[in-house]
Amino acid sequence: MIRAVIVDVDDTLCLTEAASFDLENEVLAQMDRPPMTRAVHLATWGEPLLDAMPHRSPGLDLGRFAELFPVEHRRYLAEGRLDVIPPENLAALDRLVEDGHTVLLLTSRAEAEVMHLLEPDHILAGRVTGAYHQGNTRFRKPDPRVFDELLAETGFRPAQCVYVGDSPGDAVAAGGAGIHFIACLQSGVRRLGEFEARYVTAAVDTFPEIIPAIRALQEGREAEAEHHAERGAQQR
Template identity: 60%
Template sequence: MTHVHNGEIRAVIIDVDDTLCLTEAACFALENEVLELIGATPIERSVHRATWGQPLLTALPIRSPGVDLARFVAAYPPVLGRYVADGLLDAIVPENLRALDDLAAAGRAVYVLTSRTEEEMRHLLAPDHALAGRVRGVFHADNTSFGKPDPRAFDEFLAQTGLPPSACVYVGDSPGDADASLGAGLRFIACLQSGVRDRADFAGRAVDAYVPAFPDVVTAVADLELHPIAT
């Protein structure tokens, strides 16, 4: 069946990792530091990149076979806190914040939807964080029933906002992001800034637009309104 996406884009939903901020390299170092603390097998970079985009505790047994997840979970928060405090993780650059402001100025509601847990998002949800006032809502593993790549990852977002999927676009960096959003009827923009993936990784998926850097999302969203795409 052919679907034609047209009309106003009222909401832009954004992934966190390697979309809103570049994090794969930092997470690779962070996870290996925690694994060293608990005496577990370190992760190879190729394996980390291949499983990037999966929820951490889902990917970890693949990244570090035999890892004791309970010990990892106990050792993880202090290391995560230090990485955040030292500016090594989740630093959102000013041009990305300006892009969020530009989306809002164009009349678009901005949301975040991520596979992270609430614990992993806690610092980004703080009332004094730069994201405060810039996003209407944040959907994560602890307030949604399903995770990407399941299209039902958007169930709570669609139910709470009352928006039709055709009026929404999701911005992410992985094929799983594309599968979830397109399967739910949303449009999808692939952000390739991290270099972890390229267009070939999205083969067979009706991606609406590719952007080389996150700030290009502003123009890409406007172009989608002007040039409907049949999928």
């Protein structure tokens, strides 16, 4: 059975690339730095923020950026400009929980960028069980070992898990770990042809479409199990 559905945050659960582009450029402006181009931001999207920023703004004082960013990040959250989860995506999470799946987040974000999603009064409360991020994982996507802590702490086997993400690196990490991967293409940032086909179990155009995709995967696994059981009975 598929027991866990692991969800990426940025441009999967919520569309954040455009808002993040604006947010990061506002911080650069505070530092009297020229704005990055959208093309550069897109090319490095999916990388941990502090790993990506030297490429987005060469010569950047990374320490100063790291000091200023949390203030602007909190302002964007307070103004409802970031991490806005559409109602249909929340409904999809509800369906996953109703179907008996454990829902977890796995993201390249730093701990401070993700912990607000797990506050008791957040809209995800009761839907998402936990989150894995830079603060509690030793490795980063696309390294398959990014799932090590999640698998060790939950006791789930890789074959019991599905990861939903939006980038080729997400697919490589999941596939390398033996975890089913669903490519969510809703943001339009990536095209399916950019993903290694061997790592993609299914592809969806919108997040809610993961519900039938996971059910189809589950039915396929159950049919496979029934097939092996029948063969075993015939052999006996």
